[in-house]
Amino acid sequence: MVLDAGPFRVRVNAADGDFRDTLGFFYRDSIRHDGPHVVDYEISLIRPRSLRRWLRPQALFEIDGVRPFEPQPLDHAFPMYEWGLNWCIATSAHRYLMLHAGTVAFDDEAMILPGSPGSGKSTLSAALSLRDARLLSDEFGLLRPESLDLVAMPRGIPLKNTSIEAIIDFDGAAPLGPTYPRTRKGRVRHLRPDERSLAGQGVPAVPRWLIFPKYREGATEKLRPMDKTDAFHQLAFNCFNYKLLGETGFRAVSSLVAMCDCYSFVFSRLDRAVDQLTALTRNREKASVTRS
Amino acid sequence: MRPSGFPASELAGLLWRRDASTSVVWSTSPEIDAVFDPISGETHILSELPALVLRHIGTEPATAQQVFEEMSGAAFAEQDQAALDQIVAALKFLANAELVESSPAKIP
Numbered sequence: 001m002v003l004d005a006g007p008f009r010v011r012v013n014a015a016d017g018d019f020r021d022t023l024g025f026f027y028r029d030s031i032r033h034d035g036p037h038v039v040d041y042e043i044s045l046i047r048p049r050s051l052r053r054w055l056r057p058q059a060l061f062e063i064d065g066v067r068p069f070e071p072q073p074l075d076h077a078f079p080m081y082e083w084g085l086n087w088c089i090a091t092s093a094h095r096y097l098m099l100h101a102g103t104v105a106f107d108d109e110a111m112i113l114p115g116s117p118g119s120g121k122s123t124l125s126a127a128l129s130l131r132d133a134r135l136l137s138d139e140f141g142l143l144r145p146e147s148l149d150l151v152a153m154p155r156g157i158p159l160k161n162t163s164i165e166a167i168i169d170f171d172g173a174a175p176l177g178p179t180y181p182r183t184r185k186g187r188v189r190h191l192r193p194d195e196r197s198l199a200g201q202g203v204p205a206v207p208r209w210l211i212f213p214k215y216r217e218g219a220t221e222k223l224r225p226m227d228k229t230d231a232f233h234q235l236a237f238n239c240f241n242y243k244l245l246g247e248t249g250f251r252a253v254s255s256l257v258a259m260c261d262c263y264s265f266v267f268s269r270l271d272r273a274v275d276q277l278t279a280l281t282r283n284r285e286k287a288s289v290t291r292s
Numbered sequence: 293m294r295p296s297g298f299p300a301s302e303l304a305g306l307l308w309r310r311d312a313s314t315s316v317v318w319s320t321s322p323e324i325d326a327v328f329d330p331i332s333g334e335t336h337i338l339s340e341l342p343a344l345v346l347r348h349i350g351t352e353p354a355t356a357q358q359v360f361e362e363m364s365g366a367a368f369a370e371q372d373q374a375a376l377d378q379i380v381a382a383l384k385f386l387a388n389a390e391l392v393e394s395s396p397a398k399i400p
Contacts, residue, residue: 243333247328250319251328254319
């Protein structure tokens with residue numbers, strides 16, 4: 001099975017029917033039926049030649065003949081594939097500046113949501129994509145340093161633990177895949193990217209807003225303008241390959257911060273958060289901004 | 293008369309300069325006080341005063357007072373001592389980050 005993941009083409013070899021069905025559920029519109037293909041990553045999900053082939057069956061992730069991870073339960077094949085592909089990209093795609101960020105686009109202007117695990121960037125990206133925004137990515141902001149545009153790579157968004165219920169409360173019709181209990185990140189369920197986002201895989205976006213989210217239970221939403229030097233510092237910290245890219249990375253991050261409106265954003269309720277961020281894109285002067 | 297509150301050696305004993313053989317890369321935006329050192333590969337986030345000092349210091353050795361006068365465009369006077377002390381502190385910070393060098397002044 002060959003499919004497009006943004007700028008990358010992936011061949012996936014897997015015999016397990018449940019995994020193939022799940023892959024089809026999420027990426028039906030990205031699966032290539034023509035051929036032959038030159039692929040960026042050749043991924044195989046294989047079953048070990050041991051007792052684990054039958055007893056509590058497991059699956060192994062293999063990339064170009066290398067098995068970088070421990071085996072996982074066979075019924076966790078889809079999240080293992082998703083995280084494995086993230087690993088492949090993070091360790092090889094250094095022609096891009098890779099931001100640890102959710103990224104969405106309003107028309108062709110991008111909102112970048114950098115943050116550490118637990119900041120709420122994936123949940124916010126999911127909620128925004130269920131409304132007016134096109135999903136670029138929930139995990140990787142792929143920036144071309146030479147042009148400073150963001151490449152789209154819409155994939156299933158892994159919602160973790162209480163974020164699952166938060167998205168269901170936000171949108172009861174959200175297209176969610178199976179629940180995977182007891183993964184290394186807890187309970188996980190993926191949101192399928194919508195057709196608009198998948199159709200826009202080849203359409204880059206120009207960075208316009210840089211929003212540093214911080215989920216805080218019970219907090220009132222506060223969107224605060226951010227000092228550019230602080231924004232630079234935090235964004236560089238949230239780049240996978242900032243140091244590796246050296247001067248190119250430095251110039252790209254500083255240019256990106258310079259061209260964006262930068263904010264810190266504390267939130268607790270998704271509906272209010274989406275309203276406030278969407279209002280920011282429609283009319284910056286009328287957005288509700290709390291100045292410190 | 294020696295200004296109070298500061299060892300004489302700090303004022304009279306050191307010359308400061310940027311290393312002429314290296315050139316840091318400044319951020320593309322004046323709103324971002326950050327520099328990249330291509331020799332070490334390090335990025336330095338600077339607060340406002342060290343950034344101003346670094347922008348004004350040259351490759352020729354200069355005393356802290358001379359750096360002050362370059363930055364302020366005016367001759368040093370007694371009432372500028374507090375500002376000079378802050379510039380010295382900024383120079384020490386930049387020296388620790390290996391963005392400037394210090395050397396003893398030549399004994400006449």
